[in-house]
Amino acid sequence: MEIDFSKNNDGLVPVIIQDYKTRKVLMLGYMNYEAYNKTVDTKKVTFYSRTKKRLWTKGEESGHYLNLVSIKNDCDKDTLLIEVSPVGPTCHKGTGTCWAEENDANYGFLSNLEDIISDRIATADSKKSYVASLLANGINKVAQKVGEEAVEVVIEAKDNDEELFLNESADLLFHYLILLHAKGYKLQDVVDVLEKRQK
Structure with missing residues (x-):
């Protein structure tokens, strides 16, 4: 070099x-x-x-x-x-970076979306927030919604309407993030599993 x-x-x-x-x-x-x-x-x-x-x-x-x-x-x-x-924290002051941040993975918009979902569940009125209302109906309702969105993605994958396919894909991902939160997990937990499978 x-x-x-x-x-x-x-x-x-x-x-x-x-x-x-x-x-x-x-x-x-x-x-x-x-x-x-x-x-x-x-x-x-x-x-x-x-x-x-x-x-x-x-x-x-x-x-x-x-x-x-x-x-x-x-x-x-x-x-x-x-x-x-x-190996361990990078900064001599014990933080993950020298800018006093932890060295956590960040998935940009998806991480922000996870934070919004968490905030809506914690603070929003279930009568005004779709996320809060979905969680208020219980884990079975959330899981059912993910299943419905997955079926819609499969259906749209067989057609030629790319915009509809992408919109249904976005709906699936959004509801999956809600389900992860409802189960006490985050996207990083899924990434950890995928990394362990990588050979």
């Missing part, structure tokens, strides 16, 4: 550290040529510490290593994106 360590007078390039599973940015560090080579050789991310003035392998004291998964160079060849499998 061609990396331009000469662009800065100090011979360092910035390194963005990202969890390969959760996709969260965990921290920012710096590498020189030696730190890069040690990272590649040991498969544990090593930085050049600007304060200690030496190579520093993340986790060398705490045991919270950043196990190397992949390294990507940016278009200017002077910034690295390193995907890792972290």
